[in-house]
Amino acid sequence: MRAVTYQGKENMEVKDVQAPSIEYDTDMIVRITASGICGSDLHIYKGGIPAPDDYIIGHEPMGIVEETGPGVKTLKKGDRVVIPFNIGCGDCQFCNHQMESQCDNSNPHAEMGGLFGFTEAFGGFPGGQADYLRVPYADFTSFKVPENSELDDESVLFLSDVIPTAFWSVQNSGVTYGDTVIVLGCGPIGLMTQKFAWMKGAERVIAVDHHEYRLEHARRTNHVETYNFDKNPDIGKLLHENTKGGARVVIDCVGMDGTVPPNETFGSEGDNQFGTISPIITASQAVRKFGVVQLTGVYGTEANNFPIGDFFTRNIALTMGQAPVIHMMPSLYKMVENNQINPKDIITHSMSLEDAAKAYRMFDQKEEESIKFVLKP
Incomplete structure (x- = not known):
């Protein structure tokens, strides 16, 4: 065959x-x-x-x-x-x-x-x-x-992956009526997650990406607000400000193949990290106190500079995994x-x-x- x-x-x-x-x-x-x-x-x-x-x-x-x-x-x-x-x-x-x-x-x-x-x-x-x-x-x-x-x-x-993974991402993060939800990534999972966030009763759904054609697709098919992080280098802080204290739920549909920011370093001897954790950093900045960050994008290795202190001190709940x-x-x-x-x-x-x-x-x-x-x- x-x-x-x-x-x-x-x-x-x-x-x-x-x-x-x-x-x-x-x-x-x-x-x-x-x-x-x-x-x-x-x-x-x-x-x-x-x-x-x-x-x-x-x-x-x-x-x-x-x-x-x-x-x-x-x-x-x-x-x-x-x-x-x-x-x-x-x-x-x-x-x-x-x-x-x-x-x-x-x-x-x-x-x-x-x-x-x-x-x-x-x-x-x-x-x-x-x-x-x-x-x-x-x-x-x-x-x-x-x-x-x-x-x-x-x-x-x-039904093999995209639809149930997106549905579970919204369900597992606890999106409910009236929430502001930020979805990082406008690939297939991100786009489907945006749809389910609306269906779960979100009041505001915001999509983040850096490919303008994917952001346009999200606006056209899912009627979401969009942000291009290439045009907004401090995207996490900007989202925190524009949501008046952060979104209750941030769903990372990017994972370790996200864009590596200039200040992120890894790859030294003994370093097991592959790719980036920049979406996690963005999520930590954009989520509100007592909010939820759902990691759906795949992270398959250890990570440097994981913002555990920020998550802990602000009572952020982390949910994640294979749907x-x-x-x-x-x-x-x-x-x-x-x-x-x-x-x-x-x-x-x-x-x-x-x-x-x-x-x-x-x-x-x-x-x-x-x-x-x-x-x-």
């Missing part, structure tokens, strides 16, 4: 690889019909999260069930399924309490849950930017699209079906799987005003 493989820093190659097969009774094989490129895939692409050569990447797939193991009870060949980026067994204490991103049984390599296409640290599972994907614990680690559904792939694909998305997929599907949310407005590029190397370069360099790429085998 053909698959997108990592070949070193900033080098993706689509090549022939061995097709997956059933390994355990509860596995299924899915023929992929669409797969998204996620911003966190760029952490691998840029070398921030180590991966071996030939590793198959991607954690936003969907497709058609091709084969099931004898232990699969609820799915059959021909079913249309969306595959979440979490891998959950469905039986452990975390899966049973809607915390499936930290499944006890899905990652044999570490004390964290398994993820598709996200390197050995998260279980070493091959990703979904490929012709076929093996899905462990198939009954639990999937969402079956209703047979009578009239929704196309692009409408339901983002447990599996249990949210059915209800969020209903929201899409009922036109309560339009996930397709973040798509800027739909390309062949064979053009994945070009797509990664374009996404990384923000070429052609790119926001979201969908790859189709």
Whole structure:
């Protein structure tokens, strides 16, 4: 089969690889019909999260069930399924309490849950930017699209990650009626988070980015206030002032691939930090006393100069982590079906799987005003 493989820093190659097969009774094989490129895939692409050569990447797939193991009870060949980026067994204490991103049984390599296409640290599972994907614990680690559904792939694909991650970010941060919410980043997760912040009753939603085309997209589709931090170097302090003491909730949808400010230094011998924590610094300055900072953008390493003192002395609550998305997929599907949310407005590029190397370069360099790429085998 053909698959997108990592070949070193900033080098993706689509090549022939061995097709997956059933390994355990509860596995299924899915023929992929669409797969998204996620911003966190760029952490691998840029070398921030180590991966071996030939590793198959991607954690936003969907497709058609091709084969099931004898232990699969609820799915059959021909079913249309969306595959979440979490891998959950469905039986452990975390899966049973809607915390499936930290499944006890899905990652044999570490004390964290398994993820598709996200390197050995998260279980070493091959990703979904490929012709076929093996899905462990198939009954639990999937969402079956209703047979009578009239929704196309692009409408339901983002149930794999973008939609539930954004929804959970707003839910986990405790956004409620009347809040001022600042969303750092206008990529796919940030844009979707802005939508859900309004739906949760926020009175004011502010978006921050430095790509003017993404800010314009946010204004046009989500009707938010926008700030370009390239034009406002002291953006955190400016937001604190313009919100009259800070926002009650700041949601960081950027993570460690944010823009590195001139005064941030790291990379000395023994320094394990990759990327930047500038979004966290901005959040610490923009949040009000007794406010909440939600870290949704990926931080995969230790960090220098983390503003723990500022958070502590001002009673800031920090929430963060990998969103447990599996249990949210059915209800969020209903929201899409009922036109309560339009996930397709973040798509800027739909390309062949064979053009994945070009797509990664374009996404990384923000070429052609790119926001979201969908790859189709």
